[in-house]
Amino acid sequence: MNTRIKNIVVLGGGTAGWMSAALLKKVLGGSVNITLVESDEIATVGVGEATIPPIQHVNRVLGINEAEFLRETNATMKLAIKFENWYRQGQGYFHTFSSPGQSSAFCQFHHYWLRAKRAGLGKDLWDYDLNYLALSAGKFAKLETRDPRLELPYAYHFDAGLYGAYLRKISQALGVKRIEGKVNHTTINQDTGAVEQLLLASGVAVSGDLFIDCSGFRALLLQQKLGVGFDDWSHWLPCDRAVAVPSERLAQTRPYTRAIAHHSGWQWQIPLQHRQGNGLVYSSRFSSDEQATQTLLQNLECQPVADPRVIHFRTGRARQQWHKNVIGVGLASGFLEPLESTSIHLVQSAIVRLLKYFPHTGIQADVVKQYNQESRIEYEQVRDFLILHYKLNRREDSEFWQQMARISIPESLQHKIDVFAAQGVLVRERNDIFAESSWLQLLLGQGVEPRDHHPLAGAMDEAQLANFMQQTEQLKREPITAMHFHDDFLQRFDQA
Template sequence: MSLKDQQSLDFVIAGGGTAGWIAAALLARFSPPGTRVQLVESEAIGTVGVGEATIPQIHLLNNALGLDERDFLRETKATFKLGIEFDGWQREGHAYMHAFGQVGRGAGLLPFQQYWLRAQQLGLAKPLKHYSLNETAARGLKMQRGRRTPQSLEMPYAYHFDAGLYASYLRRYSELRGVTRHEGMIARVECDGESGEIAALVLDDDRRIEGRFFIDCTGFRALLIDGALEAGFDDWSNVLPCNRAMAVPCATGGDFTPYTCSIARKAGWQWRIPLQHRIGNGYVYCSDHLSDEEAAETLLANLDGKALGDPKPIKFTTGKRRKHWHRNCLALGLAAGFLEPLESTSIHLIQSAMSRFLTVLPKGAGDPAIVDHFNTQADFEWERIRDFLVLHYWANEREGDPFWDGVRNMELPATLQRKIEQWQSAGFIHREHEELFTEVGWFQVLAGQGVEARSYNPAADSLSEDELKALLADTETAISAEVRQMPDHAPFLRSYMMQNMPQGVPA
């Protein structure tokens, strides 16, 4: 019986790392009995492994797999994350936070931003951090989870974790559920001469790994989706010109912050991601304005502790594949494209692609109408995330740095220009379809980086000035009271991980 005659699902994943093992784990968990899942990877090929910060949607993935949170925290050396601080992005000495969760409370039909804008014109509004539970807790190095507050305040959270340990964790999960791993280098991709579909991966020792559907997790090389199938690439360096990253971990000391730091530098930005056992650091920059040597020197001079190795350079081009699903191949992770980790979207893009894929799980290449719909959704998701990242660069006042002057004056994508104009006109923000970032996220970045709204919705005048003052004051008071009773982040994490610990697991 030929492969084309088989009716069982048969997947081959090319490449491991975070992308490969997320795909393997989800296929192992949700595919019907009889599905064959094989994964090919080589320990001789390193992974980029900079995606150590996440957004709250990571819970959807971990919960779908049935992972125990305490076990996950222990296995991946994770810490909690309540948001991202942007230091110096508007100008030197100024910082704001894109925190998870709600900011303020709306009234009637209007969201909080409209009342805040009115209060700002009246001189009554404080910075947004006073109205955000997550930011107030994060800056106080506090953390809690699962508490139902009297004021119905929610505190969503994500994680910082070691991406390599997460991949190993999911590998164990997947192999226990029947995924077969093949160690070896992919020497070539064999395609069917008639259909043009991928037929097999041929390894460097001449082993042939056959399958009906292939998932490309080969990183920037994109051996299947681009090397074999030539899906094409949309280059976005005109609006996201950074093309290098220098990464190095360092020793940790003292408390670790329950938030990621993004610090503006001369030709880009530096990340700081605190884990239990170390701090992840990196400098994302544009090589037109900074040499690799200068980037490494700047990075090493701005670490919390001793560097645990030499800085590793990573070259990239920002953009995405023109087709994420092409013939019988799906691209995931870096094979699908690259958006710098400014808003911690790398792992989310892997899990969201797999989530969409599982809803239309194909036995072969897939129906063209389904494939076109999948690619349309992928394009929309990537483009809207791109717009959100571009906003951070464009909305800067760092005059005198050639890099920052350039991005402040670049031509914006029409979709982003429209969003900015709507905000500037009357403080209006619209979340289009299922774009990742909510109105609250856009609000925090627009306001945090000083993009001014000329007016607000006149319906906000329905509150008297005293009622407006009370709305702001009551929100701030409730948040302050909630944060006061929270434990510190580091002790809370240690205590939480110890609960229900299996016998024999070291503390």
């Protein structure tokens, strides 16, 4: 297809549609025309209200003022996710965005920590993690430092509906055209198989050279019209439903997300400025919708402010996220449960990848193949990270958790577990969105403790090691005193 790309049509609004439109228009400017088609009658799913740090890159590219963004989306700061009852009931651990301790050139900090722990000289790994120390004190600050040991990486919790509306305002200010309406028919070019036109119920026809399918689970163009097929991953991740309900806000806003394992799934708690987002992800094989709803309502921290709603989904991905002249973004490209807050990031990375390979002078098969390969690898890496949470559980209270512990996992994932268990070496693949510190916290939190440590960790005598651990903890604790409490920070930053 050697048609020059001038007119881009985005089908669907919400976070996926408006983020796609905003980024494409901001970067490509006047070289393209962008039209977004959406219907106010079609509700967005909107359960993804927690993010990971790369969301800041998108905001910076769009020229978003952070204080304004926090106000517009009722956002709070996020330093970590707390996993409760995932390994065993009553036990928990954190996945923070920072790295514990300080590493030497050839030996990562956790090797020193392992040796210190076995010698009775060290504390919990997270006692050497600045993000953990800050959230434990309920504090937050935007630290300006050139010392990587004192960085405080953060993301956000926000109202996804408000974020979509905020991106819409930005998009339209950039020149994106919005058309209200439902698609009745899609015209396909008989020679190339490419999408040519969307015919709306109003009679309006919307033509384009490139189409971004943000139509949610329906995947109206990518799946229904082009039939690209779907890789179902429910044998690894069998949860297929979620029930969601907002509740009143907490008196003190936590700077982290909670992921709480229950009988046949897990519950999220996401603190916002005006309310708390709540939901329960579960498997319909082990729980009815009524049971799941009751479980969720019984475990709310505050009174609900709306009726619960049940969402059905299928875990997996489109076999080709770019086919012909259609690119699936967001739920149209696939779905992975929001356990690690990756849903909005996958939207972001899909558009960033499209900008990297943007077909200015026409769509080339080799470029599409490369885009699809990178998309597949990214989805598989996130999938494997999620699988680990379930596979490594040692719960014995329900058949759901026992079955999850028995599942067969991809060989590449088992290899990562085995290498870490043997010598504490973290195997991280190229372009993995999860850092080595993320794999470390997950593996340790889920009970995998290495049998050996790096030989360099044995170079110190015990007195030197004890002093090193003490100084590291002291260094990490120093910034905490000067930080504001999380709610105070939000108020002060809003008024700055």
